[in-house]
Amino acid sequence: MASHFSGVLQLTDLDDFITPSQECVKPVKVEKKQGKSVAKIQIEDDGSYVQVNKDGGKQKLEKAKITLNDCLACSGCITSAESVLITQQSHEELFKVLRRNKVPDIIFTCDSFQLQANETEQKTVVVSVSPQARASLAAHYNLSSSEAGRRLTSFFKGLGVHHVFDTSFSRTFSLLESQREFVERFQRKQQDSKALPMLTSACPGWICYAEKTHGEYILPYISTTRSPQQMMGSLVKSYFAGQQGLSPQQIYHVAVMPCFDKKLEASRSDFYLTNAETREVDCVITSGEVLKMLEEENVSLNDLESAAPDTMFSSFCGDEFLSHAGSGSGGYLHHVFTYAAKHLFGEEVKNLTYKTLRNKDFQEVSLEKDGVVLLCFASAYGFRNIQNLVQKLKRGKSPYHFVEVMACPSGCLNGGGQVKPSTGQNQKELLQKVEDLYKAERPLLPEDDARVAELYQSWLNSVGDERAKELLHTQYHTVEKMTNGLTMKW
Secondary structure, three states, X not given: OOOOOOHHHOOOOOOOOOOOOOXXXXXXXXXXXXXXXXXXXXXXXXXXXXXXXXXXXXXXXOOOOOOHHHOOOOOOOOOOOOOOOOOOOOXXXXXXXXXXXXXXXXXXXXXXOEEEOOHHHOOEXXXXXXXXXXXXXXXXXXXXXXXXXXXHHHHHHHHOOOEEEEHHHHHHHHHHHHHHHHHHHHHOOOOOOOOOOEEOOOOHHHHHHHHHHHHHHHHHHEOOEOOHHHHHHHHHHHHHHHHHOOOHHHEEEEEEEOOOHHHHHHOOHHHEEOOOOEEOOOEEEEHHXXXXXXXXXXXXXXXXXXXXXXXXXXOEEOOEEEEOOOOOOOOHHHHHHHHHHHHHHOOOOOOOOOEEOOOOOEEEEEEEEOOEEEEEEEEEEOHHHHHHHHHHHHOOOOOOOEEEEEOOOOOHHHOOOOOOOOOOOOHHHHHHHHXXXXXOOEEOOHHHOHHHHHHHHHOOOOOOOHHHHHHHEOOOOOOEEEEOOEEEEO
């Protein structure tokens, strides 16, 4: 029988995308009353649960509702879910906010005061779209990635969204911070045995696995740099809110992402603004959910006019979006490698030569001089490769200085939340089309983005400042699981 549990939790024979997720199950504490006999539970034909008492009386039981904070990563919804049964992270929730914004204010008048009923419900809605999600929708509608981005902007603004941003812009911050963090770690590797290899932090499926499976052993190796999604969360709820004269709570921030795990990332307590009582990213919807929104509104991207995204947090030149060189998962290996080669060894690397190891999702890049390996980087995608990487690390046999780690085979372009193949199209063909569209965008060097450089000074005071560490970095935690009244460490 095929396992219903995610490869995340299997210690051996790891599989990716085994099955769609089963329904989330959360243990519910029930107060047992003295003198009451144990009732039986039966399942009705409609799938509902009914409690049958000793006297034959029946009582329909309610399903327990969960939030993302309750998630135990117990089933296939980590990296391989077809759906995530959580109401606070869905396109329906976005529709609710937009509908509330459209309801006209009702003013109640009394002799001494007026009460504006809808005032507290109004939100400034911001949507930030990832380049991987944009490419996935472009492939579905046979558009260029840039054209799909402009038409998505038109669609969202037609629904009532106030601002649409591009997370390629926030990814520039992630790449710059990753570069600097790696050089700093490399320079202290003699004093800190866990400074290297530096493992990337942009994939929440990988972070969830590391926290719940390997805990304190593996976490020190993981980069503290935030993912592009959470970089944008910091930008929107901090800088943008200030510029607009709004409190963070007055903004409803939605991220369009290629995978369901990003919903879990947005729910992390590290990204909750306690003083403002709001999350930095309020809702995450996937590429597939955006397609569902378009279908529910009876709209095709092909029929929409183009609209330019907001210039404040978007990377484009003319009508074309700008992206980053390297992998479809953000190009972390590419940019950190070229930066480190130049700043640590004075070597200008124009083109990287990738060596495929045991499979196409495990590749290696190295810098050699006079027969000596100066840098050795790798990319490890999918849990089979991740498990091998972790085991080598635990045995002290990892040769790498840096590893770009992604939970999904083929990386973010193949995320579980991307648009599914159309009739007659197979997944391999679709993935190649998405990759071609993604890589057709003109690359931009992180160091050449003048707007980002300006924000380092005006918003963060300077590069490496304590404020930058607070707003652009994060931390990780060993996670404890509650089961049957016992606490067990993952």
